Amino acid sequence: MTRTPVRFAVAVAVAAIAPLLAAASAARAQAVDPQTIPSTYRQVADRLIDAAVANQHAYERLGELVDRFGPRLSGSQSLEKAMDWARAQMEQDGLENVRSEPVMVPHWVRGEESAALVQPWRKDLAMMGLGGSVGTPAGGITAPVYVVSSFDDLKAHAADAKGKIVLFDAPFVSYGRTVAYRVNGAIEAAKAGAVASLIRSVASYSIYSPHTGVMRYDSAVRKIPHAAITVEDAEMLHRMQDRGQPVVVHLEMGAKTLPDAQSQNVMAEVTGREKPDEVVIISGHMDSWDVGQGAMDDGGGAVAAWEAVRLMHDLGLRPRRTVRVVLWTNEENGTRGGEAYARDHAAQLDKHVLAIESDGGVFKPQGFGFSGPDGAMPIVQQVGKLLDRIGAGSVTRGGGGEDISPMMHEGVPGMGLQVDGERYFWFHHSNGDTLDKLDPGQMAECVATLAVMAYVVADLPEPLPHGGSSR
């Protein structure tokens, strides 16, 4: 996931007008007595859960994806090959309306890159250029480093940063807060006259692993190269500065942004038996950063969503409404897939009953975070009871996903799978995001959790009340 604070703030702001929409659909919702949901759907839910946890099919399919195609950055051949493979596999699965919808995506390439400590002693620094960064001039940049702990620290010592490579050694507090240095660090460093900027990787734990991710420029501020080094090296350079040791770094980055590239969202369905034009979306994103395997972020989420729909198909379950799995492109550095879908399907969004995304890893599932009208909460919470047997029955306020946020912006209720994310930021956007970090049994439970929620909401006699969250 990218989960930039800005986009989520927009979704919440728009949600404030949603009660108007919610009120309009409240009358419809009255027809569903939430209390009857667990007993009505217990049998089918148990069938889905039992089938999901009976084998390791989801994990094996994820292994195929990540071991055959590797990481899948927007604009890369590996992403498009993986998308083509998924579409072909969905056909083989026997899913319905299998198709691609075209999306033009940003095409940033990392190129050759390296960083080295030059003073006080020579040492290679593990690093990753940040997505969207410009490269260095040929031959790289060699400059003294000025280490700061925060944006405030930089502002207070802006004169010391001029002509230097600024290093933001900001300890991980939360992703939402600490990612600001990755997203906006180059802008703030350039304002102070820095020649390049480095960040301490946005990671809650490190065994010397750099972490990449998206960054931004401001059109009014000079673009300088921006890269992440490890937590270990950031702390060491900071200690050296505090001790009065001179710190000089050589940085070389061949990064550049090419013209937008052709990509695709891939989707398939179990078409609804009564109201095929009413849709429950279940989704994850296929693109990843160009490091590791993109297994946790978000190959696992994409495959889990896909497998949930395959399970319904294999069990011969066809709900009243359509369940559509979408494998998004370009979550990581543009959200062009989610935006294209919301734009291309604008006329049908009022028939999109719910959009679910799994983009927080497929670890032990806990339930869902939901953003939608108040009237929908008791319903989805009763559906959650069907998942209590695997400990995944919690449905709490607030949640969604980067790719479904353009839809949520238009009033479609959104839901994000919640899992035990304790180690999520240990691996996120690093070479450590590999298949082995996931557990086959936990992933199967995520499939079950997604399948039960999607199936039951798609099958309810009346659609879920529409509109955004009142908070």
Add this chain to the structure above:
Amino acid sequence: MTRTPVRFAVAVAVAAIAPLLAAASAARAQAVDPQTIPSTYRQVADRLIDAAVANQHAYERLGELVDRFGPRLSGSQSLEKAMDWARAQMEQDGLENVRSEPVMVPHWVRGEESAALVQPWRKDLAMMGLGGSVGTPAGGITAPVYVVSSFDDLKAHAADAKGKIVLFDAPFVSYGRTVAYRVNGAIEAAKAGAVASLIRSVASYSIYSPHTGVMRYDSAVRKIPHAAITVEDAEMLHRMQDRGQPVVVHLEMGAKTLPDAQSQNVMAEVTGREKPDEVVIISGHMDSWDVGQGAMDDGGGAVAAWEAVRLMHDLGLRPRRTVRVVLWTNEENGTRGGEAYARDHAAQLDKHVLAIESDGGVFKPQGFGFSGPDGAMPIVQQVGKLLDRIGAGSVTRGGGGEDISPMMHEGVPGMGLQVDGERYFWFHHSNGDTLDKLDPGQMAECVATLAVMAYVVADLPEPLPHGGSSR
């Protein structure tokens, strides 16, 4: 630490003859009533503990060491500069008999090295050549990979390994067992006709970090290059093979062994007030692998031992016998420091009352493992009671250290600091072995633990019973 199983096995075997020595000194030991130790030494032990935990001096000194000199492989300038610095600092500390004793050490250099997956898709593989390995021919080796899970697996499929790069994907069971693939993997792979061998890093957890360490050749078997890749990549290559995907790797290593280099053990003392020729050794090793900072293995142990002696000096505590801190050279790939000491001091070893080493990290201390005569156990266990207030009072059977094992071999009782080592093999011999992995408060407690044990044993009215362990 290296802790190769062979050396420890030798120490244990020799220890079997130790009861003879122990019996000879049993009469002397009777004069010490172990039960009186806690009350006799409570006050001085509390002074040492209170002084150790009053500040972060040990951690700051370790920071100076690892940030100023970096990693310190035998034969490197950084090791000798660090040794010279330590000796000068010991003089400044006011310690007595500060000196170096010369040691010739192996001089292996890593050179430029890299590995890349060539088939089924192109990917750089993080790797580390193993200490002592030969390099590849110029231009490297490109060959299909054959993955095995164990030596037995290799033997059962030896024909499949011929002409290939053998990869040992042996999951971590325990260091003692799993390190066999690092130590002997090149020999067994070469016997099967392999052109090079790779191991899954010997690590109990990984965020894509390769781990180095010592390896061996057999003079009767062809020498082939031997390197470690990450747990993640080893598992991926194994899955690819299981899936029938062709796996081809390019390996390039500039490793070579140069003529032995001049090094040194550095030592200093608080000289005994009554029996200066009777000695308690307290020690850690200054050399490390050429990666990370060697902060945990074993800069922390070396500095903790040093600081324990400095504390005695600063508090004006002078025990009956001499307490000598030794900063060993060449623990990692030769144990030449420990061997030179035992050889050069052979005539005095019967007056070496106890040798302590800290080489398991300076995490939360738990106590000591002791290898010595049965008659000594109740005594050192009573000393341990003085450490119960910081939870470090456990003294159990069995323990020592690689550098003190040559002395232990000659009958000197040995003792190893025991700490909470849960994450030790997460960082061991990797770029993740850096200062930040240690905690200043825990390190101070390790200093206290070493200081109390060394001081009290050095001050007892009668020397500790001599001789090795009966088990």
